[in-house]
């Protein structure tokens with residue numbers, strides 16, 4: 548069986564063992580788990596669970612605030628994990644490795660599904676429940692999530708104004724600026740389609756990637772052609788479907804968010820200074836991978 552090597556430059560958090568050593572230990576233990584360790588348990592050394600569980604600092608003793616805080620943290624982790632997969636997918640697409648890019652895209656869609664399930668942890672919250680601790684959050688809002696912006700940027704939703712809140716956090720700001728200057732997954736897809744012989748205008752392929760892509764009829768036509776071949780070797784069609792799944796799951800997150808907002812604060816203004824619901828509805832109107840949706844009318 549193929550074994551992955553330890554990442555170069557990485558110190559093993561736990562001591563690696565072979566299958567044979569594992570079997571010998573289980574035999575020595577008589578089938579029971581190991582209970583004695585010289586240092587901290589290897590699980591904690593790898594997962595850093597004790598650090599993770601120290602990262603919750605609720606502002607009140609309100610019994611519901613902890614779920615609001617932890618659901619937000621869980622979602623942050625999922626934003627980061629999805630970004631990780633999309634970065635890998637973009638890298639593989641840049642190298643014309645379409646088949647291999649399907650795996651990280653599938654993982655991204657599944658992580659987004661997990662992210663969406665996390666909304667259930669907030670369904671109990673009525674306006675009265677939220678109001679009990681809402682003021683304590685001050686101007687804090689998910690709108691200021693840098694990782695969510697990374698996710699949007701990778702999906703091709705690019706509004707450079709939205710990195711302004713991070714001007715005083717040099718490192719975060721620099722990372723977001725770099726992300727804006729890096730082609731999105733959709734930019735990589737368009738370049739790939741052009742390399743596969745689909746005629747796309749040069750100004751589309753050479754545009755400033757920091758600016759949001761405008762839907763284009765040539766891209767739509769390319770997808771109509773790609774989807775016309777339903778054969779098993781048509782990897783571009785599989786790519787189209789994998790991307791559609793990612794876009795749909797991301798759309799579901801936005802939809803669930805709006806529902807959570809309606810449920811817990813109606814149309815009140817947002818903590819982040821926006822009009823709240825109306826602002827979110829405008830933000831949601833921006834479509835991820837737009838031509839993959841519009842092309843379906845012509846199929």
Ligand code: HEM
Pocket residue numbers: 618619620622623669672688689690691692695804807808811812816817818819820821822823824826827830831
């Ligand atoms: C019931 C709970 C929630 C309410 C009432 C709520 C409310 C809002 C509001 C009103 C906005 C608009 C900006 C503003 O604050 O003025 C917003 C934006 C946002 N919120 Fe929430 N939120 C909730 C839960 C969450 C959670 C758990 C997350 C996960 C981290 C989150 C992430 C975001 C993000 C990423 C945005 C920016 C969306 C965009 O740019 O389109 N929110 N939220």
